[in-house]
Amino acid sequence: MQTSAFDRYQAGDSAIHRLDPRVKVIITVLFVLSNVLIPDGAWLGFVLALTMILIITNWAGLAWDFVLKRSLIVLPFALAAVTVIFAVPGVALASIHIGPWTLTPTDAGLIRFISILVRSLLSVQMAILLTATTPFPDLIHALRHLRLPQPLVATLSFMYRYLAVLSDETTRLLRARRARSAQQPGMHSGGPLLWRARVAGNMVGQLFLRSLERGDRVYKAMLARGYTGHLYTLNPHVMQRHDWLMAALALAVLAAIQILSRL
Amino acid sequence: MPIIHPDASTQAIQQRLAETAAAPTLRVERLDYTYPDGHKALSDVSLDIQEGEKVALVGPNGAGKSTLILNLNGIFRGEGRVEVAGMTVEKQNLPVVRALVGLVFQNPDDQLFSPTVFEDVAFGPLHMGLPETEVYARVQEALAQVGMSDYVQRLSYHLSMGEKKRIAIATVLAMHPKILILDEPSSGLDPRSRRQLINLLRKLPLTMLVSTHDMLMVKDLFPRMVIMDEGRIVADGPTASLFDDTDLLEAHGLERPHC
Amino acid sequence: MVIASAFSPLTPQLHIPDGFLSTAVTLVFWLITIAFVSIAARRLQHDFDERLAPLMGILAAFIFAAQMINFPVAGGTSGHLLGGALATIILGPWAAILVMTAVIGAQAILFQDGGLLVMGANIFNMGILTALIGFGLYRSAAGRSRRTKLLVAGAAAWLSVMAGALSTSLQLWLSGTSTLNIVMPAMLGVHALIGVGEALITAGALAFIMQTRPDLLSDAEVTQRGGRAWIVVGAVITLAVILLAPLASANPDGLERVAEDYGFINAGLDSPYQILPDYTIPLLGETSLSTIIAGAIGAVVVAGLVILLAQFLRKSASSDQQLATD
Numbered sequence: 001m002q003t004s005a006f007d008r009y010q011a012g013d014s015a016i017h018r019l020d021p022r023v024k025v026i027i028t029v030l031f032v033l034s035n036v037l038i039p040d041g042a043w044l045g046f047v048l049a050l051t052m053i054l055i056i057t058n059w060a061g062l063a064w065d066f067v068l069k070r071s072l073i074v075l076p077f078a079l080a081a082v083t084v085i086f087a088v089p090g091v092a093l094a095s096i097h098i099g100p101w102t103l104t105p106t107d108a109g110l111i112r113f114i115s116i117l118v119r120s121l122l123s124v125q126m127a128i129l130l131t132a133t134t135p136f137p138d139l140i141h142a143l144r145h146l147r148l149p150q151p152l153v154a155t156l157s158f159m160y161r162y163l164a165v166l167s168d169e170t171t172r173l174l175r176a177r178r179a180r181s182a183q184q185p186g187m188h189s190g191g192p193l194l195w196r197a198r199v200a201g202n203m204v205g206q207l208f209l210r211s212l213e214r215g216d217r218v219y220k221a222m223l224a225r226g227y228t229g230h231l232y233t234l235n236p237h238v239m240q241r242h243d244w245l246m247a248a249l250a251l252a253v254l255a256a257i258q259i260l261s262r263l
Numbered sequence: 264m265p266i267i268h269p270d271a272s273t274q275a276i277q278q279r280l281a282e283t284a285a286a287p288t289l290r291v292e293r294l295d296y297t298y299p300d301g302h303k304a305l306s307d308v309s310l311d312i313q314e315g316e317k318v319a320l321v322g323p324n325g326a327g328k329s330t331l332i333l334n335l336n337g338i339f340r341g342e343g344r345v346e347v348a349g350m351t352v353e354k355q356n357l358p359v360v361r362a363l364v365g366l367v368f369q370n371p372d373d374q375l376f377s378p379t380v381f382e383d384v385a386f387g388p389l390h391m392g393l394p395e396t397e398v399y400a401r402v403q404e405a406l407a408q409v410g411m412s413d414y415v416q417r418l419s420y421h422l423s424m425g426e427k428k429r430i431a432i433a434t435v436l437a438m439h440p441k442i443l444i445l446d447e448p449s450s451g452l453d454p455r456s457r458r459q460l461i462n463l464l465r466k467l468p469l470t471m472l473v474s475t476h477d478m479l480m481v482k483d484l485f486p487r488m489v490i491m492d493e494g495r496i497v498a499d500g501p502t503a504s505l506f507d508d509t510d511l512l513e514a515h516g517l518e519r520p521h522c
Numbered sequence: 523m524v525i526a527s528a529f530s531p532l533t534p535q536l537h538i539p540d541g542f543l544s545t546a547v548t549l550v551f552w553l554i555t556i557a558f559v560s561i562a563a564r565r566l567q568h569d570f571d572e573r574l575a576p577l578m579g580i581l582a583a584f585i586f587a588a589q590m591i592n593f594p595v596a597g598g599t600s601g602h603l604l605g606g607a608l609a610t611i612i613l614g615p616w617a618a619i620l621v622m623t624a625v626i627g628a629q630a631i632l633f634q635d636g637g638l639l640v641m642g643a644n645i646f647n648m649g650i651l652t653a654l655i656g657f658g659l660y661r662s663a664a665g666r667s668r669r670t671k672l673l674v675a676g677a678a679a680w681l682s683v684m685a686g687a688l689s690t691s692l693q694l695w696l697s698g699t700s701t702l703n704i705v706m707p708a709m710l711g712v713h714a715l716i717g718v719g720e721a722l723i724t725a726g727a728l729a730f731i732m733q734t735r736p737d738l739l740s741d742a743e744v745t746q747r748g749g750r751a752w753i754v755v756g757a758v759i760t761l762a763v764i765l766l767a768p769l770a771s772a773n774p775d776g777l778e779r780v781a782e783d784y785g786f787i788n789a790g791l792d793s794p795y796q797i798l799p800d801y802t803i804p805l806l807g808e809t810s811l812s813t814i815i816a817g818a819i820g821a822v823v824v825a826g827l828v829i830l831l832a833q834f835l836r837k838s839a840s841s842d843q844q845l846a847t848d
Contacts, residue, residue, distance in 0.1 A: 028638065029639060036548070117541070120540055149559070162579065202727075204730075208727060214372075
């Protein structure tokens with residue numbers, strides 16, 4: 001199914017799935033913060049954080065490597081941090097000569113690089129768990145309850161609804177372009193660069209005008225059902241005792257991680 | 264979507280809904296409508312629909328069918344008079360009128376604008392100011408009417424075209440309208456979904472005005488037919504006798520259904 | 523799997539993941555971003571009609587979808603859109619900030635493309651900076667010929683990408699994650715190319731819109747979305763990019779020294795992480811607390827300046843409108 005690309009939600013009925021989305025959002029953010037606060041090379045802290053990820057994964061009924069595999073998407077960005085291996089002063093580990101330059105990786109540099117990478121992987125793993133166990137509409141509710149400005153929440157809500165619709169429209173545009181552009185062997189398809197850019201620009205422009213018209217039609221459909229400028233919705237989420245308990249437990253674990261990684 | 268609980272101003276809609284009289288369900292008198300760009304889309308349109316009638320609205324593209332429909336619950340405001348259940352369509356009546364006229368748009372992706380089916384069906388009742396328990400009850404009831412009770416928690420974009428169309432109908436049924444107005448309900452449906460939709464429309468005990476190109480459905484479902492062309496009503500009468508008038512049909516680009 | 527193709531190897535370079543920025547940098551950029559976004563939200567609630575609610579969401583989805591549209595450039599790379607400059611030109615700066623915030627937020631939450639805690643920095647780089655520079659420059663072309671407008675729009679799009687790349691490199695450097703002399707030329711070099719795709723598609727899309735619906739981009743519309751003061755904003759950021767980028771690329775040590783002299787960073791790379799000492803007992807030591815408080819004060823000052831600027835821009839916009847109606 002084409003639309004499944006938008007939904008990282010894995011349906012389930014675990015304690016994690018049922019947890020109030022507000023609690024999940026806050027715990028996720030605090031977990032990420034906790035990772036950033038774990039000092040470089042405090043491996044115990046990182047291991048404990050990973051354990052927390054694995055326990056939640058298991059609790060949510062997901063495969064144990066579910067988040068580990070998906071978290072690898074941060075790796076390309078690691079390139080930006082590679083330079084710290086050679087920049088942080090410390091004991092030289094080797095000396096690499098490339099042309100006129102000499103690179104000296106240091107122990108401190110390597111520790112710092114790995115720490116950055118591990119922080120990043122752990123953080124994205126928790127974010128994946130959040131999306132995998134919480135339907136996006138529930139996340140939108142949670143954000144509203146966490147006092148995000150109303151225009152932003154409404155924008156997110158309508159955006160989520162029309163993401164698939166517009167990307168299907170785009171796919172059709174792209175397919176039509178492909179159907180019309182033949183390619184000679186050894187030549188670029190679709191004419192000179194400027195021409196190709198112009199075609200892409202036209203497609204974007206067309207998509208914009210269609211979106212504008214859709215905005216108008218949706219607005220009319222809302223008017224027809226009594227919309228007067230205020231958006232009402234019911235509040236299906238009420239904090240239960242186990243929500244508070246889980247929140248407290250998670251906070252205690254995060255505090256413990258911070259203390260243990262500083263011993 | 265943002266959470267604001269309905270307040271006193273929306274509760275007043277309830278009171279006024281209760282006061283609506285048992286006048287003709289829909290009365291349009293000498294309605295003219297001109298678009299802001301000067302294009303005249305409706306001229307001198309008059310139409311009466313009694314309670315319980317099921318009426319088809321046919322005509323070529325650009326005849327003014329959609330413009331007329333948008334005038335019936337005050338999204339467009341033309342010159343002339345539109346009355347729903349004895350209530351004039353004018354600014355101070357709009358909240359009530361919009362609950363009385365259930366308008367289903369052609370493209371269900373425009374009609375279903377909330378992430379989940381529940382939120383979409385609850386949108387109308389919530390904006391009418393109904394209390395929470397009543398909203399839940401209405402959502403259940405409306406989805407049951409269109410045979411989609413199991414779909415409450417589904418995401419709108421996961422639905423098939425036929426399912427979307429039926430849920431679009433549920434979104435207005437939940438408002439308990441006096442008249443159901445549908446724009447091209449059978450367009451874009453495969454034969455089986457179309458059949459299901461026709462059966463659903465037949466079953467619904469509601470006054471209906473349906474704009475369509477589907478002449479077979481007209482013959483099947485609607486005892487009365489209104490033909491529009493170039494912004495005017497050119498014929499209004501029993502479907503069977505209008506279908507016999509080949510010259511009339513041909514003059515307005517329509518075809519008599521075979522079989 | 524359409525979406526996967528939207529994020530070709532070229533895009534994610536501005537979407538910073540969590541873990542790459544220090545707490546202080548994260549905090550400061552959150553405060554700046556919150557200031558901008560809440561002003562945008564308040565302004566849109568007051569100044570615009572109720573039809574904006576669905577429109578903004580659909581246009582955010584549009585930006586998302588438009589990022590899927592690419593065109594082959596050379597050697598297997600392709601040009602495509604980030605969309606910040608286009609959004610600000612067709613929507614005005616405040617609406618664009620909100621739309622881009624939704625886009626970047628959804629990318630982080632739905633696809634883990636960009637981190638949660640560093641989202642403030644990502645929104646600043648790809649949504650706020652692009653909106654300010656893009657609208658500011660385009661606003662300066664009001665009343666000029668179509669050709670000039672398209673050229674300026676293209677330049678604005680290119681600069682918006684460069685500004686984002688510049689700011690990303692500075693954030694990484696201030697966090698002690700990268701050395702400036704490598705990350706800055708690399709980032710700017712790659713994005714100078716990516717920016718060309720951005721410029722071409724933005725100008726192409728605008729040309730199409732001007733042809734089909736000229737009313738949407740008429741001078742009256744554009745001046746109504748923001749007053750002349752925006753030109754100053756655009757010029758200042760442009761100047762900063764133009765001056766800072768070559769300076770930092772050619773002489774990163776210079777920038778580093780300036781930063782040290784003025785106490786932005788203490789002593790080169792490892793120092794930002796001294797903010798979080800690993801020798802003290804749990805919680806935050808005295809030094810770290812004071813640094814964070816200093817950072818917070820700095821951010822509050824910046825936020826205050828932003829609010830003042832917003833008021834100034836609003837006044838000048840309304841006086842412009844008065845001129846137009848007189």
